[in-house]
Amino acid sequence: MHGLVVGDLRIEAVEAVEDEASAAVQLLWKGKSNHRHPGEALAPYFREVLAIAAQKRVPLELHFEKLDHFNSSTISSIIQLIQDSRARSVKLVLVYDQALKWQKLSFDALRVFARDDLLELRSA
Numbered sequence: 001m002h003g004l005v006v007g008d009l010r011i012e013a014v015e016a017v018e019d020e021a022s023a024a025v026q027l028l029w030k031g032k033s034n035h036r037h038p039g040e041a042l043a044p045y046f047r048e049v050l051a052i053a054a055q056k057r058v059p060l061e062l063h064f065e066k067l068d069h070f071n072s073s074t075i076s077s078i079i080q081l082i083q084d085s086r087a088r089s090v091k092l093v094l095v096y097d098q099a100l101k102w103q104k105l106s107f108d109a110l111r112v113f114a115r116d117d118l119l120e121l122r123s124a
Contacts, residue, residue, distance in 0.1 A: 001025070001052060006041040008032040009067075013049065016061075024093070025053045026061045033070035042077040050081075050090055059091035064103060065124045075106065082113045091118050098123035 004011040012028040027049065035041075053060040062078075064070075078094070085092040094110065096103040107121050114121055 001049065004041065004045045006033070006038055007035045009035065009038070009070075011045070023056070023058045024061045025049055025056070025058060026063060028063045029067040029070075032068045033074040035071075036073060038071075038074050039077045039080070042074075043080065046077070046081045046084065050085055050088055053085075053090045054088050059093050060085060061093040061095060063095045063124075064107075065095060065097045067103075069102070070106070075110075078110070079113070082110070082119055086116075086118050089118065091120070093120045093122060095122050095124050 001013040001015060003013050008031045010030045012030070014026040014028060015023075016026050017023045049060060062081075082092060094107060096107045098104045098107075104123075107123075111121055113119055
């Protein structure tokens with residue numbers, strides 16, 4: 001599994017396997033997601049990591065704690081990922097830093113999609 005670089009955004013992919021119960025595919029977001037059309041790179045990448053998580057039957061965790069900024073175009077890509085992961089029955093966990101006001105506001109707004117146990121929003 002490989003990471004992704006899109007402009008100022010770096011996503012590092014990690015297969016976390018502390019024990020079988022906590023196994024997950026983790027995407028660690030760093031830098032800034034300020035590309036005007038991030039979905040062009042993010043959509044195919046998300047399809048790939050979703051397929052891996054589905055095959056391994058583990059959750060997909062996106063960690064935003066070290067991300068400095070993302071724009072509204074990035075939020076659209078994340079919403080699409082939420083819908084795609086639900087369609088594939090892959091649990092999606094979004095981990096953010098509640099102490100950062102912009103992250104708290106962004107992820108509080110995404111709670112509208114947390115209507116089942118396939119989406120978890122968690123403050124680090």
